[in-house]
Amino acid sequence: MAESLGASPDTTTLQCPRARPRLVHVTTVPLSLWFLRGQAGFMRHNGFDVHAVSSPGPELRRFGRTEQVQVHAVPMSRRISPSADVVALRRLARLFADLRPAIVHAHTPKAGLLAMIAARLTRVPVRIYHVHGMPMSTAAGLRRLVMWGADVLAARLADRVLWVSGSGLAEAERLGTIRPGAGRVLRHGSINGVDTAERFDPSARRAEGAAIRSELGVPPEDVVIGFVGRVVRDKGIVELARAWTTLRQEFPHVRLLLVGAEEDGDPVPGAVITALRDDPRVHFAGHSTTPESYYSAMQIVALPSHREGFGLAALEGSAMGLPVVATRVPGLTDAVVDGVTGTLVPAGDSGELAAALRVYVVDPGLRGEHGAAGRARARRDFVPQDMWNALEAEYRALLAGLHPDQSSTMNRGGAT
Numbered sequence: 001m002a003e004s005l006g007a008s009p010d011t012t013t014l015q016c017p018r019a020r021p022r023l024v025h026v027t028t029v030p031l032s033l034w035f036l037r038g039q040a041g042f043m044r045h046n047g048f049d050v051h052a053v054s055s056p057g058p059e060l061r062r063f064g065r066t067e068q069v070q071v072h073a074v075p076m077s078r079r080i081s082p083s084a085d086v087v088a089l090r091r092l093a094r095l096f097a098d099l100r101p102a103i104v105h106a107h108t109p110k111a112g113l114l115a116m117i118a119a120r121l122t123r124v125p126v127r128i129y130h131v132h133g134m135p136m137s138t139a140a141g142l143r144r145l146v147m148w149g150a151d152v153l154a155a156r157l158a159d160r161v162l163w164v165s166g167s168g169l170a171e172a173e174r175l176g177t178i179r180p181g182a183g184r185v186l187r188h189g190s191i192n193g194v195d196t197a198e199r200f201d202p203s204a205r206r207a208e209g210a211a212i213r214s215e216l217g218v219p220p221e222d223v224v225i226g227f228v229g230r231v232v233r234d235k236g237i238v239e240l241a242r243a244w245t246t247l248r249q250e251f252p253h254v255r256l257l258l259v260g261a262e263e264d265g266d267p268v269p270g271a272v273i274t275a276l277r278d279d280p281r282v283h284f285a286g287h288s289t290t291p292e293s294y295y296s297a298m299q300i301v302a303l304p305s306h307r308e309g310f311g312l313a314a315l316e317g318s319a320m321g322l323p324v325v326a327t328r329v330p331g332l333t334d335a336v337v338d339g340v341t342g343t344l345v346p347a348g349d350s351g352e353l354a355a356a357l358r359v360y361v362v363d364p365g366l367r368g369e370h371g372a373a374g375r376a377r378a379r380r381d382f383v384p385q386d387m388w389n390a391l392e393a394e395y396r397a398l399l400a401g402l403h404p405d406q407s408s409t410m411n412r413g414g415a416t
Helices: 030-036 039-045 058-067 082-099 109-121 141-157 166-175 206-216 237-250 270-277 291-295 312-319 350-362 364-381 384-400 404-409
Strands: 003-005 022-026 049-054 070-073 103-107 126-131 160-163 183-185 223-228 254-259 282-286 300-303 324-327 342-345
Touching: 022 082, 022 109, 030 039, 030 049, 030 058, 030 103, 039 049, 039 058, 039 384, 049 058, 049 082, 049 109, 058 070, 082 109, 103 109, 103 384, 109 126, 109 141, 126 141, 126 166, 126 384, 160 166, 160 384, 166 183, 206 291, 223 237, 223 291, 223 312, 223 350, 237 254, 237 270, 237 350, 254 291, 270 282, 291 312, 300 312, 300 350, 312 324, 312 364, 324 350, 342 350, 342 364, 350 364
Parallel strands: 022 049, 022 103, 049 070, 103 126, 126 160, 160 183, 223 254, 223 300, 254 282, 300 324, 324 342
Antiparallel strands: 003 070
């Protein structure tokens, strides 16, 4: 059975009036829930009884406390694991049968597949699969075929498929994981917008950036190229390392700052990591729950990913007034306006990556111009409240479209 964890010591505060539709978010790992930061609390405030389901861990409990929603631990593997996946599917189905949600909103490929199957089996009235990206796009062979089939099945079982970017949705249609016209992108894309008013406000983070630079031993005059994300091959770390080898020889006043955790699932070759760690001008910060502080220590953001759903780090960098050098792949073409908020280069091309970074290193005026344009765009098009309002309207429309037989049996309460 799933382990249910209260959002606060007094879980009675979570017992909602029976008029509140129950909304259940599902992700494979707890860290992915933080893409919904602020959104879950907004929906709770606006009349939904919000629950979150993910693999167990301290981040799951912390998310529940922060958003004041009830959380449930269901172990799920990010990798293909038939035996473990069957167990997770059974646990999800039992949980949904107990909770009787009005809406199941699933994110990430594995959670999307398992939650859509479990929700269909337990006759959840509204099923939403929110696609953050397609790992299959860089997979090969049998693994690619299995991932393709899983995405197709999840999409077919959903009442609504939401995508985080228009270019990603177009690629999914091209690859056949979703029927043309069957998916939607809310507003200008992304999963949750970006908080430019408080969290990603460069003027409010200057002292934090200065403190980080001082702690790392970076002189004030040095230019810091920053990367934020998982330190894995798919994020283009190999190409970034090659580009860095070129740039460090040309510019003794340039540094490289990597913010993110290394993962075993798609590891960067050991020799590449070793070379970077042995370089005194390369700084590894590890995983951070406050990337905004690290952006304030940078002058340029590099995101040379092989694939992205949208490219949250690119949007965050823009919100912090930084130019972004990224790859011309679906998702990132939505996050970066080439020649306006940054520069797009071909994926896998370390030479073009180095050339684009070089331009920003030598031209502080262009850095300022593109950074300012990026922040203005983030403030205009990616306001979190606008995204939340659009998503709430989607929920309400889907609920209103229920067949009378479904709506009469739908659990509207916080307690069963």
